Amino acid sequence: xxxxxxxxxxxxxxxxxxxxxxxxxxxxxxxxxxxxxxxxxxxxxxxxxxxxxxxxxxxxxxxxxxxxxxxxxxxxxxxxxxxxxxxxxxxxxxxxxxxxxxxxxxxxxxxxxxxxxxxxxxxxxxxxxxxxxxxxxxxxxxxxxxxxxxxxxxxxxxxxxxxxxxxxxxxxxxxxxxxxxxxxxxxxxxxxxxxxxxxxxxxxxxxxxxxxxxxxxxxxxxxxxxxxxxxxxxxxxxxxxxxxxxxxxxxxxxx
Ligand code: BEZ
Numbered sequence: 001x002x003x004x005x006x007x008x009x010x011x012x013x014x015x016x017x018x019x020x021x022x023x024x025x026x027x028x029x030x031x032x033x034x035x036x037x038x039x040x041x042x043x044x045x046x047x048x049x050x051x052x053x054x055x056x057x058x059x060x061x062x063x064x065x066x067x068x069x070x071x072x073x074x075x076x077x078x079x080x081x082x083x084x085x086x087x088x089x090x091x092x093x094x095x096x097x098x099x100x101x102x103x104x105x106x107x108x109x110x111x112x113x114x115x116x117x118x119x120x121x122x123x124x125x126x127x128x129x130x131x132x133x134x135x136x137x138x139x140x141x142x143x144x145x146x147x148x149x150x151x152x153x154x155x156x157x158x159x160x161x162x163x164x165x166x167x168x169x170x171x172x173x174x175x176x177x178x179x180x181x182x183x184x185x186x187x188x189x190x191x192x193x194x195x196x197x198x199x200x201x202x203x204x205x206x207x208x209x210x211x212x213x214x215x216x217x218x219x220x221x222x223x224x225x226x227x228x229x230x231x232x233x234x235x236x237x238x239x240x241x242x243x244x245x246x247x248x249x250x251x252x253x254x255x
Contacts, residue, residue: 008067008206009044009045009065009067009068009070009071010071013045013071017047018191018192018194020044020045020047020048020101020102022102022189022191023048023101023102023130024048024051026048026099026101026128026129026130026249027048027051027052027099029128029183029249029251030052030097030099030126030128032052032055032056032057032097033055033056033057033096034055034056034057035056035057035058036055036057036058036096036097037057037058037059037060037093037094037095037096038052038057038058038059038060038095038096038097038098038099039059039060039062039091039095039097039098039099039120040052040059040060040061040062040099040100041062041086041089041098041099041100041103041104041117041129042062042063042064042086042100042101042102042103042104042106043061043062043063043068043069043072043081044063044065044068044072044102044103045068045071045072045075046061046071046072046073046075046076046079046081047075048099048101049061049072049076049079049081050075050076050079052099053076053079059079059080060079060080060081060082060091060095061079061080061081061082062081062082062083062084062089063081063083063084063103064083064084064085064086065083066083069081069082069083086100086103086104086107086112086113086116087107087109087112087113087116088112088116089116089120090116090119090120091119091120094120094121094122094125095120095121095122095125096121096122096125096126097121097125097126097127097128098117098120098121098125098126098127098128098129099128099129100127100128100129100130100131101129101130101131102130102131102132103131104129104131104163105131105132105136105162105163105164106161106162106163107163108161108162108163110163110165110170110173111173111177114173114174114177114179115177118177118178118179118254121254122254123254123255124253124254124255125253125254126251126252126253126254127174127179127250127251127252127253127254128250128251129249129250130247130248130249130250131247131248132162132163132164132245132246132247132248133164133165133166133167133186133246133247133248134164134165134166134167134169134186134246134248135164135186135246136162136164136244136245136246136247137243137244137245137246138244138246139231139234139235139244140200140203140204140208140227140231140235140243140244141160143226143227143230143231144204144208144211144223144227146226146230147222147223147226147227147230148211148223150226151215151219151222151223153214156211159210159211159214160210160211161210164246164248165248166186166248167184167185167186167248167250170184170248170250171184171250171252174250174252178254178255179252179253179254179255180252180253180255181250181251181252182251182252182253183249183250183251184248184249184250184251185248185249186246186247186248187246187247187249188244188245188246189245189246189247190242190243190244190245191242191243191245192240192241192242193240193241193242193243196239196240197236197239197241199240199241200224200227200228200231200235200236200241200243201224201228203241203243204224204227205224211223
């Protein structure tokens with residue numbers, strides 16, 4: 001089970017809308033055309049799936065979290081959504097494009113996911129994705145590591161649920177599996193966290209829960225307090241936290 005499988009879909013939808021709001025930009029790169037068949041890989045609660053459908057496409061949303069798919073079906077009952085794993089999904093018929101926003105950094109087995117994406121596409125079909133890239137949330141990760149080490153926890157690599165590749169690393173895997181990479185960009189996207197001074201604690205609980213699962217409630221509070229303290233000067237300004245996101249965007253064509 002990936003950490004994402006246990007997500008609270010209601011919390012995600014209500015408090016983390018920035019995930020798909022930023023994703024709207026990615027739709028421009030996807031440039032959906034009427035009648036196209038498009039797979040939304042890691043669709044979450046379906047907001048971007050619906051936007052893709054509005055272009056007159058036939059779109060299918062998949063996500064590994066049953067809670068997300070249940071919410072997506074409730075939000076958009078006219079669309080098709082299914083629970084499926086990025087590492088081993090299959091499509092009924094080849095698609096024109098695979099779109100993925102803010103998902104593939106949860107998939108450490110990148111080769112397996114790319115093999116599935118390749119198999120899902122028609123020849124000449126496109127893969128358009130955005131996810132956390134090399135250096136993503138580096139300040140937060142460093143602070144978390146220090147706080148956990150203070151508690152004597154050192155197996156941090158094993159706890160880390162994320163895969164944040166460089167352009168070179170990801171493009172190499174894509175090319176090895178039969179894609180031509182026609183666009184790649186790694187860029188900083190400082191992301192304002194809502195909810196004022198609680199923003200960082202809420203973000204850690206939502207996204208970085210994998211680092212806390214072995215801890216008692218008291219230790220969790222200790223870690224979050226320590227992270228907040230060490231990030232205060234870098235990421236907290238005028239009552240608002242900012243997460244040091246760095247994204248990678250990729251467009252690749254199946255050759
Ligand atoms: C995300 O799912 O958007 C995310 C996960 C980890 C770090 C940053 C963002």
